[in-house]
Each structure stands twice: as structure tokens, then as C-alpha cells.
Amino acid sequence: MPIYQAPLRDYQFILSELLNVYQQTDLRGFDELDADLTDAILQGVADFTTDIMLPLNASGDLEGCKLVDGKVITPSGFKQAYKQYVEDGWATLTCDPEFGGQGLPEVIGTFATEMKTATNMAFAMYPGLTHGAYSAIHVHGSDALKQKYLAKLVSGEWTGTMNLTESHAGTDLALLRTKAVPAGDELFAISGEKIFISSGDHDLAENIIHLVLARLPDAPEGVKGISLFAVPKFLVNADGSLGEANTLSATGLEHKMGIHGNSTCVMHFDGAIGELVGAAHQGLKAMFTMMNQARLGVGIQGLGVSDIAYQNALVYAKDRIQGRALSGVKQPEKAADSLLVHGDIRRMLLSQKSFNEGTRALMGQQALWLDQVERHADPEKAKQANALAALFTPIVKGFVTDQGFKACVDAQQVYGGHGYINEWGMEQYVRDIRIAMIYEGTNGVQALDLVGRKLLxxxxxxxxxxxxxxxxxxxxxxxxxxxxxxxxxxxxxxxxxxxxxxxxxxxxxxxxxxxxxxxxxxxxxxxxxxxxxxxxxxxxxxxxxxxxxxxxxxxxxxxxxxxxxxxxxxxxxxxxxxxxxxxxxxxxxxxxxxxx
Amino acid sequence: MPIYQAPLRDYQFILSELLNVYQQTDLRGFDELDADLTDAILQGVADFTTDIMLPLNASGDLEGCKLVDGKVITPSGFKQAYKQYVEDGWATLTCDPEFGGQGLPEVIGTFATEMKTATNMAFAMYPGLTHGAYSAIHVHGSDALKQKYLAKLVSGEWTGTMNLTESHAGTDLALLRTKAVPAGDELFAISGEKIFISSGDHDLAENIIHLVLARLPDAPEGVKGISLFAVPKFLVNADGSLGEANTLSATGLEHKMGIHGNSTCVMHFDGAIGELVGAAHQGLKAMFTMMNQARLGVGIQGLGVSDIAYQNALVYAKDRIQGRALSGVKQPEKAADSLLVHGDIRRMLLSQKSFNEGTRALMGQQALWLDQVERHADPEKAKQANALAALFTPIVKGFVTDQGFKACVDAQQVYGGHGYINEWGMEQYVRDIRIAMIYEGTNGVQALDLVGRKLLxxxxxxxxxxxxxxxxxxxxxxxxxxxxxxxxxxxxxxxxxxxxxxxxxxxxxxxxxxxxxxxxxxxxxxxxxxxxxxxxxxxxxxxxxxxxxxxxxxxxxxxxxxxxxxxxxxxxxxxxxxxxxxxxxxxxxxxxxxxx
Structure with missing residues (x-):
């Protein structure tokens, strides 16, 4: 089984020395941070991810999710692990204390996400999507909606999804056809089919809050006529208890190249009851306000998976003996030298290592900018941080997942034939991380965002x-x-x-x-x-x-x-x-x- | 299902106009070639591969091979397709007429291989490995060995394998442990375990001839003590009929990233009876004399899979509408423009196209050099062609499979999310072609061969x-x-x-x-x-x-x-x-x- 050493020393270096986060006193809440607290939290995440999530990564890939009688069953062990994840409070780190969160900054949450993704990307996507739904409601939802959903999303007792894509409309959301019809009492009946819905259904939580893009009857054409709705799997009673099942279901599970442990669903909405998140026809804006954060999350996947792939390739290169150094025998006591004497093996490993460590520092910087947006005492500084974060968003998503994928391919290559069979786990990293170049806006879309929107x-x-x-x-x-x-x-x-x-x-x-x-x-x-x-x-x-x-x-x-x-x-x-x-x-x- | 248009016009262009193969009268046998004959043969291969092999590619991947009671069962349809492959004579194209072959040059065989690989790489590997075994025996075997095996290998009634790798010894064959003990009558008893044996066992043919690297008792250490043996699955009687089963078996099937339709076996030899191919302790030399040809074969995989991936990505880019061109609406009659208006989609497709077509021309050149080695009337010219083919071997294997893999990743990217699910077939191309960067000498080994051996x-x-x-x-x-x-x-x-x-x-x-x-x-x-x-x-x-x-x-x-x-x-x-x-x-x- 692949090993994982959480890069805790590197986190300390970035937080304390490179970014000086403990001196950022003009950021609201940063005065409560200190190295001991941060170390303890990150150590806790390191233990949980290494002990609980890592052992389920290969088995989750092999077993995959199953759709039985309209319900998705996650791989063995996922349910128990998720229960512990919620009980330990790992879902709450960066959430609003008003709803039970710990109010920690992104710069801590980002590194927690790295460890989760590195050890089990498919599993990490369940809380990852939940956090997206939390943010959308937190920023755009009415008070009633917040009271209804946020505490349960913060704790992780309920999970969330993002329902954007339809089979004919991926990048181009103007083509969306899903409909929302007013059903009285500020409720709407949502009908349509969505595809590629990560964590669309599963057995980890008792309720799932779907955030769904749809068109109201009077909606203008194109992207200016899209609204965002919160549509629960089970309706929620006034006292917060669960009511009857909503008229929605997962009608299919996609057969994918990787992330088999995450349920990628075809979702069918048949007049399902939902509520508006934000204003009518402003759905795209509501989705996009957390885009910088969501895309940083995908970029982190590129880093996390690349790093665990590197760590294992390095161990393999040190252990495996094969051939002799060109400059002469280096380990005469062995029948051959280790792979690490060979120039091209070193080239691949150094390429990965220098990419990973540099990227980790960049991710810290990006997360700090996002924290400045939310927390800086000086609105001008917050505005500038927002512009910088927006500029770098396509970089941390597009560039990092492109190069993170290549790094995984290189790590697999270090293993030779053993990299191609699933026994060593390397081929899974390549299959899993491949999706990060595609979802949350393909990397081509990221590049276009950079030159077409951010640059100019x-x-x-x-x-x-x-x-x-x-x-x-x-x-x-x-x-x-x-x-x-x-x-x-x-x-x-x-x-x-x-x-x-x-x-x-x-x-x-x-x-x-x-x-x-x-x-x-x-x-x-x-x-x-x-x-x-x-x-x-x-x-x-x-x-x-x-x-x-x-x-x-x-x-x-x-x-x-x-x-x-x-x-x-x-x-x-x-x-x-x-x-x-x-x-x-x-x-x-x-x-x-x-x-x- | 993916489409395939065999690049027949490009073959004509390369053969007739670029390489002038019909004017190469100083190459033995080339005087019998003409455009009509060549076109007819390539058209025949195009029909067989498109009609018979292509429809089995996705199903073969999904179903995979199974090991039941020590015997490998190939995916549904493979057996029938292989029977027809043999009956139609496609196995015989470039083989020696003395043993039933058609004696066609490599420059034709190479393009036939491209079509086979493009339509069904896993299936194409069964005859591919057979051809390698044929060549080894044809070049190095005794007359008795040739009489015993070649006609059946040429027809494809029997298939062949290459048994090199052991679990601790991939690139570094000096570490091999499999033993061969004299057993009288110029027979040897082979014992040991080999891994990653492509086509190691299957139900396509009644006999399988394993070419096995092993050490004789008096063998010097290292690569100078390795001998090559022909070890049949079933012993062959003097009259050519099949005798009892040899003491060898497939004890495991590797679970791989791709090429699921090809059986990658763990082979166990337990005193299995075999005969020397070539001289004792000269096994590596015997394996390596056909290295230029074998590595061209792997390079062709890089081209073939890259080309079918490109063809389908192009169709998708033309059909799929999404967004509008930056310079303004191009298809006002549609709700959006086709993907092909977008610069980055064009960049990816052109990168693939220019790589594929340039590489196809280079593959033709390399095959022609190999033909010159075998057939040139002037020994000096043959020698020079051999040096050029040797120089270019790491290029056609290493460079082409590296870039062919990247091209497949780009083709997959054109599909967005649809590229990640197996329904469209693109993710299979990425998984399948990944092995070509590893086997027959990793691409790192190719690069080292280029600078360390060929260049200097x-x-x-x-x-x-x-x-x-x-x-x-x-x-x-x-x-x-x-x-x-x-x-x-x-x-x-x-x-x-x-x-x-x-x-x-x-x-x-x-x-x-x-x-x-x-x-x-x-x-x-x-x-x-x-x-x-x-x-x-x-x-x-x-x-x-x-x-x-x-x-x-x-x-x-x-x-x-x-x-x-x-x-x-x-x-x-x-x-x-x-x-x-x-x-x-x-x-x-x-x-x-x-x-x-």
C-alpha cells in the first residue's frame, strides 16, 4: 500500500516563515492563530487522513460505488470513515462559528484539503462538494435558508452537491434546459436531468442538499436567465426534522476512468421542491462568487495527488535495484545500484519535487489572498487581494492540475511495469487526477479565463x-x-x-x-x-x-x-x-x- | 462507438510519393510491389480491422481476460475474430514465403500494424507477440526448430510470447534467476517465474510457443550467462501433432490500467521442456537482434492509438456546440458554435494531427531502413541502413509513445467531462497507450540507449x-x-x-x-x-x-x-x-x- 508522510514541516515553513501568517494582525481572526494551534490541527488532519482515509483509497477504487434500487452504496469502509470524520469535527474547520464552524482561515483549510486529497481523493470529494454548497448558501442564501441548512452542512451530518451540467451543456451554461416552476410559498418545482453530479447520491449522510441551476418560466435567454435552487433529497420540516422524500433521484452512475469511490450521478428532478438561493436569474453569479475558492480546491487535488505519487516513487527509486550508474558502481554490496543513481529517474523525481513544493507555497499564497478578501481590515487591501486571487485562480486550477497530472505520470514511470498494474497504486493516481484537468471548468476554459478575462x-x-x-x-x-x-x-x-x-x-x-x-x-x-x-x-x-x-x-x-x-x-x-x-x-x- | 477511417490516402502518399517504394529496385522483392497490390492489401486490413477488431475494443476492455482453472479466457468475440484473422491470412503478411508467409516488406507490415493497433491494441498484441517469436526462431533457431514451429507461427494457428521479466528484474536482465537444466537430446528443463507476460495464456490458439530467457548451470554471471529457449505450451510430436501439456502454466493475471483484452500473465515454469534458440549464453543477443523491429512495433502503437483518438476528437469538436468564437458568432443558425471555433481546441487537434502525420511518415522511413537491412543488394547500403535504423529506434519507440500518450490525453480533453467516462471510449485510449511508454524498454531506457549507445x-x-x-x-x-x-x-x-x-x-x-x-x-x-x-x-x-x-x-x-x-x-x-x-x-x- 502506498505510504504517506504529511508534509507538516513544509506547512510550518510556509505558514510561519514564508507567509508570516502569525503576524497578519490586520486580518480578522488571525490574532487567534499561533503555531501551536495550527500544528495541532494539521497534525490531527494528518493522523486522520493517514490512518483512516489512506487505507480506503485502493479498495474504494476497486470496489467503486453501486446503484442499487435507486440508491447509491459507497465502497466498504467509507460510511464508517465519514461518520468518524463528522464526529471528529474535521468538516467544520473553516466554517462560520455562527453555524458551528471553527472559523479557521483558508490558509489552514487549504493544507487540510491537500492531505485529504492526497490520501483519498474520491472520499475527500464528499466533504469538498458539501463545502461548496455551504459557501453558496452562506453567501447568497436567505436567513431562513441559512437556518435550515447551514448547521447540518457545517457539521457534515448533511452533505451537498452542485448540479450544473446537462448532457448537451457543460462549459456553456447558456444552453441549460432544467426548469423551475413557482409552487407557492416561495417554493419551486424543479424538473430536468443533470449529469456528472459528484456525490449526487450516497449512503454517508441522512440528507443531501442539491444546489441546482435551472430556468424560471419568465427567464431571459442565455446565462442571464439561470437561477440557483437548494433542493434537498428529503424535505426538511419546520422543526428541522426530515420529512418526506423529494421527487428526485439518481438514475445512473457514470463509469469513469477514476475516482471510483466518488458517486458521479445522473440526477433526475421530477418537480422536486426547492428554494431560491440568491435572486432570481442571478444563479450564475451565485455559483461564481465562490469560484476562486472552488477552483483552488481542484488545484489542491493536483498538488495532493502529485505529492503522494512523488513520495512513493521516491521510496521505490531508493529501494529498487536495477542496473549500474553510468559513472561506475555506486552500491558494490548489492547486485545492482538503486534506481536513484540514474539521471533520468532523478530528473523525473526532481521535476515532481520542485513542482510540488513550489506549488504548495503558491497555494498558501493564494489561500492567504482569499483570507485577505474576507478578513482584511482595509477594504482597499481586500479589493487588491481579490483581484490577485482572481488573476491566479486559473493558474492554481489549470496550470497546477495540468502539471500535477504530468507529475503523476512521471511517478508512475519510475515504477516501470509495476507502475502499470494496480497493485502498487500508481496507476490509480494517474486515473484519479485526470478529472481535475476537466471539472470545475476545463483547463482550456481556465486558460481562456486568464487571457480573456483576468489579464485584460x-x-x-x-x-x-x-x-x-x-x-x-x-x-x-x-x-x-x-x-x-x-x-x-x-x-x-x-x-x-x-x-x-x-x-x-x-x-x-x-x-x-x-x-x-x-x-x-x-x-x-x-x-x-x-x-x-x-x-x-x-x-x-x-x-x-x-x-x-x-x-x-x-x-x-x-x-x-x-x-x-x-x-x-x-x-x-x-x-x-x-x-x-x-x-x-x-x-x-x-x-x-x-x-x- | 468510436469511428475509424483507415488513413489509406496517407499510406499511398508515403509509399508512392514520399519514399518511392515502387522504385526501390535494388531491394530484393520490391520489384513485385506495385500500388495496386499495396492498395488492395492495405484496404483488406482496413476492412478487417474496422469491421471486426474495432467493435471488440470497448467490450474487450470492459470484460477483460479471466483466469479460470489455470486457463485464460479472452473477452467475448476475440476467439471468433482471431479465427477469421488466421483464415484471412493477415498473420502471414511479412513472413518468409518458405514457411507460408507472403514475404511483404516491413514498410507494408508497419502500416498494417498501425491499423490493427488503432482499432484494438489489446487484440493486436496477440499476433504482435507471435511475430516476435517467429522472428527470433527465424533468425536464430536451428533448422529443426524452424521446421517444428515456423509454419504454425506464420499462419497464426499457434501464437508466441516473450518471457523476459522477473519480479525483481525488469530492465536489468543480469539479475535473472530462471534456470535451464540439460535434460538430454538437446532438451532442457526450465524452472522459474516470469511476470508481465503479454498473451502468456489464452484461448485463441491451440498452442503457444514461449520464448524464455534462463540461465544454464555453467552460465557466467550477468547478461553474458543468459540463454534463450523455445518452450511450448503443448509438446510437439515428431509428426507435428500436439503431445502432452508441458509443465508450465499461467498462475496469475495482472490487474492493469489498460489493455484489459490482452492477457498479461504470471508464468510459472516447473521443469518445462524447451530447446535452445541460438547458442548457449547468447540469449540476450538473440532477443536483441529483433529489437529494432519490436520497438518500431511499440512505436506504431503510439501512432495508431493517437490517430484514432484524434479522428474521434475531431468529429466531436465539429459536432459539439458550446460557446461562441471570441471573434464573434460563427454559426448563427445554432444555439452555440462548434468546439472547433475555439483556439485551444484547434491547438490540441493540430498538435495531434501534425504529430500523427509526421510520425506516420517517419515510421515509413524507419520500416524502409529495416527493409534495406534485410534486402539491399549492396551490403554497404544495408549496413548504413542498419546504423540509421538503430539510431532511430529509440526515437520511434520512446519519443513517439511519449508524445502519442500526450496526444491521447489532449484528445480526451477535447471531450471535456465526456472524455472521462468510458462511454465515449477516449479514456480507454489513454489507459491503453500508457503501457507503450513502459514495455519493450521504458522510455528512459530508450533515451539512455540513444545517448549512451547509438549517439556515441x-x-x-x-x-x-x-x-x-x-x-x-x-x-x-x-x-x-x-x-x-x-x-x-x-x-x-x-x-x-x-x-x-x-x-x-x-x-x-x-x-x-x-x-x-x-x-x-x-x-x-x-x-x-x-x-x-x-x-x-x-x-x-x-x-x-x-x-x-x-x-x-x-x-x-x-x-x-x-x-x-x-x-x-x-x-x-x-x-x-x-x-x-x-x-x-x-x-x-x-x-x-x-x-x-
Missing amino acids: SDKGAALTVWSGMVKQLIQENASNEAMKPYIAGLMDAAGDLEKATGFIVQSASKNPDLIGAASMPYMQLFGITALAWMWTRVAATSLAALEAGTEEAEFYQAKLNTAKFFMSYWGSQTRSLRKQIESSSADIVDFAEADF | SDKGAALTVWSGMVKQLIQENASNEAMKPYIAGLMDAAGDLEKATGFIVQSASKNPDLIGAASMPYMQLFGITALAWMWTRVAATSLAALEAGTEEAEFYQAKLNTAKFFMSYWGSQTRSLRKQIESSSADIVDFAEADF
């Missing part, structure tokens, strides 16, 4: 702010000889990004299709530059710790060496990405349909 | 010959204005490859571990340059056809447009690959084990 909106204000932060970092370290390799790498990447941005801006006025063609390499270029920025900050922090005479010199030296590798290996890619954007975009747009 | 052997003679061919092509077209974009792209790539080669050569003398670290980006750089070379030749051929006033102007114009895209998109990558080699190799080698 508000005259590129967010990018200007972030570029200023990059330049300031470069300036601050310009005279520090020890920082030279990192600064040089960051400047290289940022230079390519700046030129590519120029191309995008020019293209937007010439032919907007060009920016679509350029969007994916641009997102990858942006992502690498963002990680180069994080690694430069990591290097600066690590050098400072070493200069201060830390007792953990190995930890910081390893960070510096990994940062150096990131710059020389990942940093090499930015030039070609820029070149690709500049030279191939027109060819992509001009290619005649008949020539495909 | 014989003072780089093969590379020098090929570089000369590239330079000649550039020179020949230097004054042709219409060829400029292609020539510029080829020169760019070749320049990066030359500099990277210089780095490798220098590194070899400094620290051999460096070339291991540089090997994978070098293989990718080499592969892109090889495709740029093929696309330049395709462009020259297409321009000539257009100048000659062809009636199929659309076909040739599409080739030119695709060539242009290849240069601007794929060609952009070579600079960074070179940079990566130069700047990160030392970091990879120097990274301390403790810092991982």
Missing part, C-alpha cells in the same frame, strides 16, 4: 500589481550575491511572460481568436513564472534562516538546491512557450476547417 | 550520415522560395540538436552521469528534429505535386498547412529542450540523495 480586465490592474511585487522582490535581492541564481531565473521567466503578455494585448485588438490560440501556452508560462516567484521567496527565506544559524541547516539547504533545480529545469521552458505563442497562434487561427 | 557508438557515424541527409535536403531546397518556412524550421531544430549533441559528447568524457540526466530532453529534441525533417520532405513533395497540377490540390495544400503549423508549434520547443539539457543536467547529477 480593469486594464490589467491585477497583473500590474503582481508584476510590481515581482520587481520589488528582484530589487530587494539584487545586491545579494547568494540570491543571484534565483533572481536570474525569475528575471528570465518574468521577461518571457512580459513579452508574451504584450503579444496577447496586441492580439486582442487585432483578432480575438488569436488570444484563444495562445491561451494555453500562456497559462503554462504564467504558471512557471509564478512558481519561480515563489521559489525565489523560498530561497530568500532559506538563506536568511541559514545566515541566522538555524539548527535545521539540511532543511533549508535542500530548499535552496531544489530552488536552483527549479530555475535551471522548469525555467528553461519559458523561452519556448513564449516562442510558441508568438509564432504559432496565427497558424492555429488560420487553419481551414476542411484541412483538419 | 562508432564515433557517431550514424548521426553523421543522417546529419548529412538533413543538410542535403536543406541545400536542395535553399533556393526554393516556397520551401523557406519549412527549411527555416528544420534548420532551427537541427541547430539546437547539433548544440545539444555537442553537450552530450563533452559530458561523456567529463561525467557520464550527465548524459543520463540529459537523455530524455535530448530524445525529445531529436524526435522533434526528426519530424521536422519528415515534414520538410512532405512539404517538398507536396509543392512538387501542386506545381505539377495535381487534381488533389486540397490534399497537398492541407499537408503544407500542417507542415507550417508543425514548424511554428512543435518547432518552438527545441530551444528550451536544448537549454534544459545545458543548464539542468549538472543540477540533476549533483542533487544530494538526502535532499530528495
Whole structure:
């Protein structure tokens, strides 16, 4: 069975040293945080995920979910594990204390999510979707709706779903057909079919609150006519007890490449009773206000699964003997050297490691921005944080899941033939994480969001702010000889990004299709530059710790060496990405349909 | 169900116009080839694969193989389909006429294999492995062995396997433990356990001839003590009839990520009777003489599966409506535009298309070199072809399966959520083709073979010959204005490859571990340059056809447009690959084990 070592030391480093979260006193609630509390919480999550969730990952994949008599049965052990998850209070971490939550910031919740996803992505999706439903009602629901649903969603006793997709309408929600008809008393009767509904039905909780996008009778066409409804599996009585079953059901389970332990349902609504969440025709807005958070959650999946895949590939590479180093025998006492002597094995592992650690730091930064949006005492700072988080959302979702998938493929490759059979667990990681590139907006949609919306909106204000932060970092370290390799790498990447941005801006006025063609390499270029920025900050922090005479010199030296590798290996890619954007975009747009 | 259009027009183009196979009169047997014969054969394979093999691909994946009472049962329909495959004579195409084969060249056989692999990779592996066993016995077996086995292997009535891997020994065959003990009459008793044995047992044929690597009692240690044995499932009587069952069996079936329709067995040999193939202790040599051919076969899988994935993704992109073009509505009569208007969808499809068509041309070239090795009237030319085929073997296996896998992932991405469920067939392509990056030598081993063996052997003679061919092509077209974009792209790539080669050569003398670290980006750089070379030749051929006033102007114009895209998109990558080699190799080698 795969092992998992929760990266607790890395969390401490990011929280305490890199992001200084214990000094963020102008963020509401941060004054209650300290390292002891944070360590205890993250240690608790580490124990729960490693002891309870990890052992159910392979068996959950093998057994999968079953649809029996219209009800979904989750894999053996899931029900008991979920019960404990609720009892231990892990569902409540970042929720509003008014409804029973612990009010912890995203920057803690994000790392808790990483551990959950790493150990059992399919299982982690049940509380993950619940949190989305919680947020939608928390932000947009009426007081009555909040009173009705939030406490149970916070505790995890009830779970939630997001019902967006229909078979003909995925990305393009304007095409939605599900209908909502007023049924008196501010109730609505919802009818239609939704597909790809994660956690759509299951046996983990006594009720499921479905958030459903549908059209009211008087709705304008397109996305401006979509409303959001809360539609419970069982109707809820005035006293909070469960009433009769609503007229909705899971009519099918999708047969998927991976995440077999999560129930991906076809949901049929047959006049099911629901209530509006937010205003009529404003459903898309209600869904999208938590988009930054939801997409960070998917990005975290890319990191979590990539990290556990790396951890196991590293163990395998150290244990497995095969061949000899090109430079001569390294382990004469053995019949062969370990895989780790081989350059290409090292290349793959270092690529994963430097991606994972850099991404973890970036995820912390993104979560902190989201916390600033909600908690900053200065509204201007909150607004700026919101713009930065919006800018980086396609990066943490699209770039991170693309590269996280590749990292899992590399980790599988380290195992050779053993990576292809399910016994070692590596092929499951590749199958599971593949979905993260697709759901919550395909990565192509993320790239388009980056170039079409985030980059060009508000005259590129967010990018200007972030570029200023990059330049300031470069300036601050310009005279520090020890920082030279990192600064040089960051400047290289940022230079390519700046030129590519120029191309995008020019293209937007010439032919907007060009920016679509350029969007994916641009997102990858942006992502690498963002990680180069994080690694430069990591290097600066690590050098400072070493200069201060830390007792953990190995930890910081390893960070510096990994940062150096990131710059020389990942940093090499930015030039070609820029070149690709500049030279191939027109060819992509001009290619005649008949020539495909 | 996925569709398949056999690329027959592309085969004609490559055979007749690009490679001029009908004018290769100094190749034994090529004088009997003509376009009518070739077209008829390839059309026959196209019909068989599309009508018989394709419908069994998804069901074979879903049902998989079963091990019941020590016997493997293949998925429903496989047995009947295989019977027809044998009866129609498709097994015999490239085999020796002396044993019932049709004596067709590899350049035809390779394209037949592409269609088989595209339509049903798991099924195609049964005859694929048989052909490997046929070749080993044909080249190295005694006359008695040939008489005993070849006719039945050629017809396909019996099938074959390759038994190399043991659980502790994959790449490093020096660690093998399976034993062979003389048992009189030039017979040997083989004992040991082999894993990952494709087609190890099944119900398609009445006998299976296992080629097994094992050690004789007096064998020297390491790879110089390995011998190859032919070990039948059923012993064969002097009159050719089947005798008693040999003491061997499939004791397990691997549970794999994909190729579920092919039986991947754990094989147990318990004093099973076998005969030497080739000389004692020369088993590895016997296995490796057909390595160029076997690895081309795996590369063809990368192409075949990538092509059917592309074909279906293109159909989907044209049919599926979702969103509107950035430059404005393109299909006002519909509720949304087709996916094909979106730049990133086009980018993915063009990346696949230009890879597939360029690779198909390269596969034809490689097959023609293999034909020259066997058939060229001039031994010097045969020798040179052998060196070129050996140089390109890691490219056609390693580069092509790496990129073919990525192409399948892109094709899956075009489908959005529908790509993740098995209903549409795309996720199966990703799972199936993943093995091609691992078996027949992992792609890391291919990269090492390229830099460690092929590049530096014989003072780089093969590379020098090929570089000369590239330079000649550039020179020949230097004054042709219409060829400029292609020539510029080829020169760019070749320049990066030359500099990277210089780095490798220098590194070899400094620290051999460096070339291991540089090997994978070098293989990718080499592969892109090889495709740029093929696309330049395709462009020259297409321009000539257009100048000659062809009636199929659309076909040739599409080739030119695709060539242009290849240069601007794929060609952009070579600079960074070179940079990566130069700047990160030392970091990879120097990274301390403790810092991982």
C-alpha cells in the first residue's frame, strides 16, 4: 500500500516563515492563530487522513460505488470513515462559528484539503462538494435558508452537491434546459436531468442538499436567465426534522476512468421542491462568487495527488535495484545500484519535487489572498487581494492540475511495469487526477479565463500589481550575491511572460481568436513564472534562516538546491512557450476547417 | 462507438510519393510491389480491422481476460475474430514465403500494424507477440526448430510470447534467476517465474510457443550467462501433432490500467521442456537482434492509438456546440458554435494531427531502413541502413509513445467531462497507450540507449550520415522560395540538436552521469528534429505535386498547412529542450540523495 508522510514541516515553513501568517494582525481572526494551534490541527488532519482515509483509497477504487434500487452504496469502509470524520469535527474547520464552524482561515483549510486529497481523493470529494454548497448558501442564501441548512452542512451530518451540467451543456451554461416552476410559498418545482453530479447520491449522510441551476418560466435567454435552487433529497420540516422524500433521484452512475469511490450521478428532478438561493436569474453569479475558492480546491487535488505519487516513487527509486550508474558502481554490496543513481529517474523525481513544493507555497499564497478578501481590515487591501486571487485562480486550477497530472505520470514511470498494474497504486493516481484537468471548468476554459478575462480586465490592474511585487522582490535581492541564481531565473521567466503578455494585448485588438490560440501556452508560462516567484521567496527565506544559524541547516539547504533545480529545469521552458505563442497562434487561427 | 477511417490516402502518399517504394529496385522483392497490390492489401486490413477488431475494443476492455482453472479466457468475440484473422491470412503478411508467409516488406507490415493497433491494441498484441517469436526462431533457431514451429507461427494457428521479466528484474536482465537444466537430446528443463507476460495464456490458439530467457548451470554471471529457449505450451510430436501439456502454466493475471483484452500473465515454469534458440549464453543477443523491429512495433502503437483518438476528437469538436468564437458568432443558425471555433481546441487537434502525420511518415522511413537491412543488394547500403535504423529506434519507440500518450490525453480533453467516462471510449485510449511508454524498454531506457549507445557508438557515424541527409535536403531546397518556412524550421531544430549533441559528447568524457540526466530532453529534441525533417520532405513533395497540377490540390495544400503549423508549434520547443539539457543536467547529477 502506498505510504504517506504529511508534509507538516513544509506547512510550518510556509505558514510561519514564508507567509508570516502569525503576524497578519490586520486580518480578522488571525490574532487567534499561533503555531501551536495550527500544528495541532494539521497534525490531527494528518493522523486522520493517514490512518483512516489512506487505507480506503485502493479498495474504494476497486470496489467503486453501486446503484442499487435507486440508491447509491459507497465502497466498504467509507460510511464508517465519514461518520468518524463528522464526529471528529474535521468538516467544520473553516466554517462560520455562527453555524458551528471553527472559523479557521483558508490558509489552514487549504493544507487540510491537500492531505485529504492526497490520501483519498474520491472520499475527500464528499466533504469538498458539501463545502461548496455551504459557501453558496452562506453567501447568497436567505436567513431562513441559512437556518435550515447551514448547521447540518457545517457539521457534515448533511452533505451537498452542485448540479450544473446537462448532457448537451457543460462549459456553456447558456444552453441549460432544467426548469423551475413557482409552487407557492416561495417554493419551486424543479424538473430536468443533470449529469456528472459528484456525490449526487450516497449512503454517508441522512440528507443531501442539491444546489441546482435551472430556468424560471419568465427567464431571459442565455446565462442571464439561470437561477440557483437548494433542493434537498428529503424535505426538511419546520422543526428541522426530515420529512418526506423529494421527487428526485439518481438514475445512473457514470463509469469513469477514476475516482471510483466518488458517486458521479445522473440526477433526475421530477418537480422536486426547492428554494431560491440568491435572486432570481442571478444563479450564475451565485455559483461564481465562490469560484476562486472552488477552483483552488481542484488545484489542491493536483498538488495532493502529485505529492503522494512523488513520495512513493521516491521510496521505490531508493529501494529498487536495477542496473549500474553510468559513472561506475555506486552500491558494490548489492547486485545492482538503486534506481536513484540514474539521471533520468532523478530528473523525473526532481521535476515532481520542485513542482510540488513550489506549488504548495503558491497555494498558501493564494489561500492567504482569499483570507485577505474576507478578513482584511482595509477594504482597499481586500479589493487588491481579490483581484490577485482572481488573476491566479486559473493558474492554481489549470496550470497546477495540468502539471500535477504530468507529475503523476512521471511517478508512475519510475515504477516501470509495476507502475502499470494496480497493485502498487500508481496507476490509480494517474486515473484519479485526470478529472481535475476537466471539472470545475476545463483547463482550456481556465486558460481562456486568464487571457480573456483576468489579464485584460480593469486594464490589467491585477497583473500590474503582481508584476510590481515581482520587481520589488528582484530589487530587494539584487545586491545579494547568494540570491543571484534565483533572481536570474525569475528575471528570465518574468521577461518571457512580459513579452508574451504584450503579444496577447496586441492580439486582442487585432483578432480575438488569436488570444484563444495562445491561451494555453500562456497559462503554462504564467504558471512557471509564478512558481519561480515563489521559489525565489523560498530561497530568500532559506538563506536568511541559514545566515541566522538555524539548527535545521539540511532543511533549508535542500530548499535552496531544489530552488536552483527549479530555475535551471522548469525555467528553461519559458523561452519556448513564449516562442510558441508568438509564432504559432496565427497558424492555429488560420487553419481551414476542411484541412483538419 | 468510436469511428475509424483507415488513413489509406496517407499510406499511398508515403509509399508512392514520399519514399518511392515502387522504385526501390535494388531491394530484393520490391520489384513485385506495385500500388495496386499495396492498395488492395492495405484496404483488406482496413476492412478487417474496422469491421471486426474495432467493435471488440470497448467490450474487450470492459470484460477483460479471466483466469479460470489455470486457463485464460479472452473477452467475448476475440476467439471468433482471431479465427477469421488466421483464415484471412493477415498473420502471414511479412513472413518468409518458405514457411507460408507472403514475404511483404516491413514498410507494408508497419502500416498494417498501425491499423490493427488503432482499432484494438489489446487484440493486436496477440499476433504482435507471435511475430516476435517467429522472428527470433527465424533468425536464430536451428533448422529443426524452424521446421517444428515456423509454419504454425506464420499462419497464426499457434501464437508466441516473450518471457523476459522477473519480479525483481525488469530492465536489468543480469539479475535473472530462471534456470535451464540439460535434460538430454538437446532438451532442457526450465524452472522459474516470469511476470508481465503479454498473451502468456489464452484461448485463441491451440498452442503457444514461449520464448524464455534462463540461465544454464555453467552460465557466467550477468547478461553474458543468459540463454534463450523455445518452450511450448503443448509438446510437439515428431509428426507435428500436439503431445502432452508441458509443465508450465499461467498462475496469475495482472490487474492493469489498460489493455484489459490482452492477457498479461504470471508464468510459472516447473521443469518445462524447451530447446535452445541460438547458442548457449547468447540469449540476450538473440532477443536483441529483433529489437529494432519490436520497438518500431511499440512505436506504431503510439501512432495508431493517437490517430484514432484524434479522428474521434475531431468529429466531436465539429459536432459539439458550446460557446461562441471570441471573434464573434460563427454559426448563427445554432444555439452555440462548434468546439472547433475555439483556439485551444484547434491547438490540441493540430498538435495531434501534425504529430500523427509526421510520425506516420517517419515510421515509413524507419520500416524502409529495416527493409534495406534485410534486402539491399549492396551490403554497404544495408549496413548504413542498419546504423540509421538503430539510431532511430529509440526515437520511434520512446519519443513517439511519449508524445502519442500526450496526444491521447489532449484528445480526451477535447471531450471535456465526456472524455472521462468510458462511454465515449477516449479514456480507454489513454489507459491503453500508457503501457507503450513502459514495455519493450521504458522510455528512459530508450533515451539512455540513444545517448549512451547509438549517439556515441562508432564515433557517431550514424548521426553523421543522417546529419548529412538533413543538410542535403536543406541545400536542395535553399533556393526554393516556397520551401523557406519549412527549411527555416528544420534548420532551427537541427541547430539546437547539433548544440545539444555537442553537450552530450563533452559530458561523456567529463561525467557520464550527465548524459543520463540529459537523455530524455535530448530524445525529445531529436524526435522533434526528426519530424521536422519528415515534414520538410512532405512539404517538398507536396509543392512538387501542386506545381505539377495535381487534381488533389486540397490534399497537398492541407499537408503544407500542417507542415507550417508543425514548424511554428512543435518547432518552438527545441530551444528550451536544448537549454534544459545545458543548464539542468549538472543540477540533476549533483542533487544530494538526502535532499530528495
